[in-house]
Amino acid sequence: MKIIFTILFIASYLQSQQLSLSEDRLPVKNGSEYVKKILSLNRSDREDSIYTFISNGDIPKFLRTLIPIKTTAVINNQEYTLEYFVTPDYLSIGSDTNYFLCPMTPILAQKIANRLDCILPTKKMVDQIYAAAIVRLHPQPIPPDTNMTKMPRFVQHNDSVQMLRKPLIDQFPLGSLVAGTKKDIIVHQKIYSELKPNRSKPVVIYGWHQLNGEPIQPPNNWHQETYVDYSHGVRLVQRMAILNGADISLVDILQDEIFHVLISDTVLVKPYYEILSH
Numbered sequence: 001m002k003i004i005f006t007i008l009f010i011a012s013y014l015q016s017q018q019l020s021l022s023e024d025r026l027p028v029k030n031g032s033e034y035v036k037k038i039l040s041l042n043r044s045d046r047e048d049s050i051y052t053f054i055s056n057g058d059i060p061k062f063l064r065t066l067i068p069i070k071t072t073a074v075i076n077n078q079e080y081t082l083e084y085f086v087t088p089d090y091l092s093i094g095s096d097t098n099y100f101l102c103p104m105t106p107i108l109a110q111k112i113a114n115r116l117d118c119i120l121p122t123k124k125m126v127d128q129i130y131a132a133a134i135v136r137l138h139p140q141p142i143p144p145d146t147n148m149t150k151m152p153r154f155v156q157h158n159d160s161v162q163m164l165r166k167p168l169i170d171q172f173p174l175g176s177l178v179a180g181t182k183k184d185i186i187v188h189q190k191i192y193s194e195l196k197p198n199r200s201k202p203v204v205i206y207g208w209h210q211l212n213g214e215p216i217q218p219p220n221n222w223h224q225e226t227y228v229d230y231s232h233g234v235r236l237v238q239r240m241a242i243l244n245g246a247d248i249s250l251v252d253i254l255q256d257e258i259f260h261v262l263i264s265d266t267v268l269v270k271p272y273y274e275i276l277s278h
Contacts, residue, residue: 017065017066017068017085017238018064018065018066019059019063019064019066019087019116019118019236020116020117021054021055021057021059021064021116022056022057029058029094029095030094030095030097030098030099031092031093031094031095031098031099031100031158032094032098032100033094034053034058034093034094034100035100035151035155037049038050038151039151039152039155043105043226043228046151047104047105047107047108050093050102050104050108051108051111051112051115053093054091054093054112054115055112055115058093058094059091059092059093059094059099060092060094060095060096060099060174061095061096062088062089062096062173062174062175063087063088063089063091063092065088065175066085066086066087066088066238067085067086067087067088067132067177068083068084068085069083069084069085069086069125069128069129069132070082070083070132071128071262071263073261073262075258075259075261076258080243080244080259080262081243081244082241082242082243082248082253082262082263083241083242083243084125084237084238084241084242084250084263085237085238085241086121086125086129086177086235086236086237086238087235087236087237088174088175088176088177088178089101089177089178089181090102090178090181090182090233090234090235091104091109091112091233091234091235091236096174100154100155100158101157101158101161101181101182101233102154102234103154103182103228103229103230103231103232103233104185104228104232104234105203105225105226105227105228106120106185106203106204106225106273107225107226107273107275109185109234109273110272110273110275111275112234112236113236113272114275116236117238117239117240118236118237118238118239119187119236119237119239119250119251119254119271119272120184120185120186120187120234120235120236120237120272120273121184121186121187121235121237122186122187122188122254122263122264122265122268122271123186123188123206123207123219123264123265124263124264124265125186125237125263125264126184126186126206126207126215126235127215128263129177129179129235130179130180130207130209130213131213132177133177133178133179133180134172134176134177135165135168135172135176135177135178135179136178136179136180136209136211137161137164137165137178137179137180137181138164138180138210138211139180139181139208139209139210139216140157140160140161140164140181141208141216141231142156142157142160142230148229148230148231149227149228149229149230153229153230154230156230157230157231161181161182164181165178165181179209180208180209180210180211181233182207182208182231182232182233183205183206183207183208183216183217183231183232183233184205184206184207184233184234184235185203185204185205185232185233185234186204186205186206186207186219187204187254187268187271187272187273188204188206188219188221188268189266189268190202190204190219190220190221191204191221191270191273192270194221195221196221196222198224199221199222199223199224200224201224201225201273201274202221202222202223202224202225203221203223203224203225203227203228203232203273204219204220204221205217205219205220205223205231205232206218206219206220208231217231225273237250238250239251241253243259243262250263250271251271251272254267254268254271255267255268255269255271
């Protein structure tokens with residue numbers, strides 16, 4: 001079995017649980033300064049700029065230290081505990097004191113995940129992360145209109161989330177696990193199945209959990225991969241994890257017919273969005 005082979009032979013990978021970004025650029029500019037740079041750009045140019053910012057390390061310092069999430073299941077009469085590591089909040093650009101939560105397409109999200117040795121979460125992982133979060137903020141939906149895919153609306157929603165987060169900083173400092181503020185771009189079988197007309201390469205979104213634990217958004221692949229609106233967020237998950245004390249790739253787990261149940265409701269043959277750089 002592939003997953004057993006991986007456990008036995010993979011080299012020890014996990015050292016410190018940090019995003020693999022250079023700190024040469026610290027301290028970074030305020031998020032509002034980055035927003036000014038991308039406010040008037042079209043989607044493609046904006047996403048190219050965001051990729052450059054993040055690759056250069058222009059993200060809040062608190063996002064770099066990952067949070068462990070543990071899940072346990074009995075498989076073939078043996079208990080397995082998987083520990084994986086996630087960003088404490090959704091992907092942002094800027095500084096700890098002024099950061100901008102970045103909605104983006106799955107194309108950019110996957111490109112960043114690849115660059116940082118991460119994957120995007122599954123539906124089940126989003127639920128596990130929400131259950132583990134110590135800061136659960138009420139979703140801030142904005143009535144849909146033609147502006148929901150534009151930067152000013154992204155900024156408006158970012159500001160509404162910050163208004164909820166900032167009063168809790170003393171009680172729950174930056175770096176605490178936060179959930180409930182965005183819908184997640186997830187990896188799911190609906191990336192490659194149940195496709196809608198003219199949606200051959202969709203984005204799948206899920207989540208935006210309410211305080212009662214119920215998600216507003218079921219898994220949805222209605223929009224093409226070039227679509228992004230203000231509600232979309234990206235939670236990075238470190239690709240390497242720990243299964244019963246041994247290093248393991250989450251990609252291998254998601255592709256395994258038995259062990260996928262730890263973090264996914266189904267086997268995912270391709271637990272990623274296909275992009276040119278993958």
